[in-house]
Amino acid sequence: MSGLAGALVDLAAVAVLVIGVAGLWRRDLRALVGLLRVQGLALALVAATTAASEHDLGLGVTAALVVVVKAGVVPTLLVRVARRDPGAREAAPLINVPSSLVLAAALVGLAVVVGAPLHALAPGRAAALAPLGLATVLVGYLLLVTRRRALSQVVGLLVIDNGVALTTFLLTAGVPLIVELGGTLDVLLVVVVLRALLGTMRAHLGDVSLDQLRELHD
Amino acid sequence: MALALLLAPLLAALVLAIVAPGPRATATSVAASGLVLAGGVALGARTAHGHVVQALGGAVRVDALSAVMVIVIGTVATLATAATGRVLGDVGAGPARRRAREYAILVQVFVAAMLGAVVAANLGVVWVMVEATTIATTFLVGHQRTRRAIEASWKYAVLCSVGIALAFAGLVLVYFASAHAGGGLRGATLDWSGLRALAPHLDPRVTRLGIALLTLGFGTKVGLAPLQSWLPDAHSQAPAPVSALMSGVLLTVALYAILRVKAIADVALGPGFVRGLLVVLGLASLAVAALMVIAQRDLKRLLAYSSIEHMGLIALAVAAGTPLALAAALLHVVGHGLVKSVLFLGAGEVHHAEATTTIADIRALLRRRAALGGVLAAGLVALAGLPPFSLFASEVAMFRAEIGAGLGWAAGVALALLVVVSTGLLRAGRQVLLGPGERAADRVPRRALAPLVAALGASAVLGVVAWPLATLLHGAAGALA
Numbered sequence: 001m002s003g004l005a006g007a008l009v010d011l012a013a014v015a016v017l018v019i020g021v022a023g024l025w026r027r028d029l030r031a032l033v034g035l036l037r038v039q040g041l042a043l044a045l046v047a048a049t050t051a052a053s054e055h056d057l058g059l060g061v062t063a064a065l066v067v068v069v070k071a072g073v074v075p076t077l078l079v080r081v082a083r084r085d086p087g088a089r090e091a092a093p094l095i096n097v098p099s100s101l102v103l104a105a106a107l108v109g110l111a112v113v114v115g116a117p118l119h120a121l122a123p124g125r126a127a128a129l130a131p132l133g134l135a136t137v138l139v140g141y142l143l144l145v146t147r148r149r150a151l152s153q154v155v156g157l158l159v160i161d162n163g164v165a166l167t168t169f170l171l172t173a174g175v176p177l178i179v180e181l182g183g184t185l186d187v188l189l190v191v192v193v194l195r196a197l198l199g200t201m202r203a204h205l206g207d208v209s210l211d212q213l214r215e216l217h218d
Numbered sequence: 219m220a221l222a223l224l225l226a227p228l229l230a231a232l233v234l235a236i237v238a239p240g241p242r243a244t245a246t247s248v249a250a251s252g253l254v255l256a257g258g259v260a261l262g263a264r265t266a267h268g269h270v271v272q273a274l275g276g277a278v279r280v281d282a283l284s285a286v287m288v289i290v291i292g293t294v295a296t297l298a299t300a301a302t303g304r305v306l307g308d309v310g311a312g313p314a315r316r317r318a319r320e321y322a323i324l325v326q327v328f329v330a331a332m333l334g335a336v337v338a339a340n341l342g343v344v345w346v347m348v349e350a351t352t353i354a355t356t357f358l359v360g361h362q363r364t365r366r367a368i369e370a371s372w373k374y375a376v377l378c379s380v381g382i383a384l385a386f387a388g389l390v391l392v393y394f395a396s397a398h399a400g401g402g403l404r405g406a407t408l409d410w411s412g413l414r415a416l417a418p419h420l421d422p423r424v425t426r427l428g429i430a431l432l433t434l435g436f437g438t439k440v441g442l443a444p445l446q447s448w449l450p451d452a453h454s455q456a457p458a459p460v461s462a463l464m465s466g467v468l469l470t471v472a473l474y475a476i477l478r479v480k481a482i483a484d485v486a487l488g489p490g491f492v493r494g495l496l497v498v499l500g501l502a503s504l505a506v507a508a509l510m511v512i513a514q515r516d517l518k519r520l521l522a523y524s525s526i527e528h529m530g531l532i533a534l535a536v537a538a539g540t541p542l543a544l545a546a547a548l549l550h551v552v553g554h555g556l557v558k559s560v561l562f563l564g565a566g567e568v569h570h571a572e573a574t575t576t577i578a579d580i581r582a583l584l585r586r587r588a589a590l591g592g593v594l595a596a597g598l599v600a601l602a603g604l605p606p607f608s609l610f611a612s613e614v615a616m617f618r619a620e621i622g623a624g625l626g627w628a629a630g631v632a633l634a635l636l637v638v639v640s641t642g643l644l645r646a647g648r649q650v651l652l653g654p655g656e657r658a659a660d661r662v663p664r665r666a667l668a669p670l671v672a673a674l675g676a677s678a679v680l681g682v683v684a685w686p687l688a689t690l691l692h693g694a695a696g697a698l699a
Contacts, residue, residue, distance in 0.1 A: 114427065117421070117423035117424050117427065118391075118394070118424060120423070121394075121395070121398050121421045121423070121424050122394070122398055134387075137383075137387060141380070144376075144380065150372070153376055154376075157376060157379055157380060157383070160380060160383045161383055163387075164383055164386050164387045164390065167387060167390055167391075168390045171390060171391070171393075171394040172390060172393050172394050172397055172406065175342055175389070175390060175393055175408065176340070176342060176408060178340070178342070178343065179340065179342030179343065179345070179346065179389075179408065182342070182343065182345075182346030183342075183345075183346060183349075183386065185346075186346060186349040186350065186353065189350075189353045190349075190352070190353060190375065190379050193353055193356050193357065193375055194372075194375055194376070196357075197356070197360065197368065197371060197372050197375065200360065200363065200368055201368055201372065204363070204365055204368060216366055216369055216370060216373075216450075216451045216454075216455070218450070218510055218513075218514065218515075218519065
């Protein structure tokens, strides 16, 4: 990998994590979906740069797919939901913003520790960056479990997915194309399913806050 | 040829897009499920002695274990689709009709995805298929469009997608390890048989992380504690045939993925690693089930917690990992599939007849509705692990194998928790079934109960006769050991 390509991958991979952390900070739902779109682009940049410098056609296809699905279709689907109630904000996350940022820092540290064997097995730039992907996964979990709006939960799920995808691109330059295609299609379908559910919830429950999902318990 | 029969659900889904909902559509669904069962039996006959059936350039790979799973899928699907008409009722026109059509198509897609998961040679494809089951079933769980059903399907889709994302991360790490196995000369793979051959050369530190993520991720779909919270909601809110499919087979299809992963891990890391994980998850599941069953107020939630219990029992036997333990675990998979489907479908009939599934509101079913009450009574006795049903035989065999494998302490704890759960089941059964009452005016039609009686009969036969499936189950256990 040339110096420039390497620097681009570094920058884009860091951007994926930073955008994930920024998601913990923003409470405006439309801004949150906007962040998701930028994260999708950064992710695609990692895949495209790696594909170009390693002449990997399969990964190039994957990069195009990431742009279309993760930076295009999925955020567009979600932004339509957000638009229906303009100015909708995450009411009060279960953990306040400063504490969740501190927690996020701890999670990044954890990812670096857990990811150490990866670099040991394959010394090199990409494997050294892999903990960024794992950290993004953990930050996505934090987002998912601390938010009360249904839409924020979907964003959390997608941040997790982006983290897994980043790990994949950095470590193995993508899994076999068939699995990549299947995985991306699944993500798309899950978002479509969840969006349809959001519509049904809105019709039956009005405002879509998960605080209202308390009917089922023992 | 036998493999081609497994395409029946996909074809049926296409046909159901054209045929109007009604008896003909139901017949199509049942026929497709029956063909799957026939295909499973044919595959079982060919693979029982170690033969492997391959197709599509190696993308499809069926050994005895896959065949067992196909048989269970076919059996439960036949029972569940036969009850389609009872759920949808008389669909007139308009939205109800459209939803009835959607329901029938999604059930076939769901069955096709499960079949895809158990015949795929590539663990990545297994993953894609398991996630596809989540997508298909989310709408099925929410089919009734009530507030509770929507809540259940939301939780189900989010939690299972998160769990399965974990599994994908694990898959990536294992793939990475395979790319660097033995100096990177052997080529990366996600083929489960290829990974098994590579296993001695996989880097243990990376592989351990990957296997842990895979076990936890697929464990979420199995309903193993601590990631079980979606299960009682989804299984209790779904229409009865969907509950039967989800509880009877979908859980064990996810478990199938863990079995494949474990076969790789045992060579790469030694048997201790996954064993430890599964003992913890299994005992935690049994404990959760025991706690929640005692004071359970809803019949369908009771059955859902019992599924968590049975998955815990199976996880412990898989942890023991000897050929005997695995064969017993697979017999338990078959028996649980039969009995749990019967009970969920029976609970569906109760809901139909009594308009409730709250345990305290149902009484004297044996007097009032003798046939339905009898089916439920036999089902609960079977589920509680009492003879002559096969769950008794497989539980005894699993406990014996666990003691033999040095997990006697875990077997002891499990047995104690099992007694608690079974007591809870029988107590709920007493409440619902016994007591004085007048014979109800309306009757549950015999045609609806006949398949359930047949399934209970099959379970009893499996429990008494020296396992007609024995050769196949031992073949499947041998494929893993």
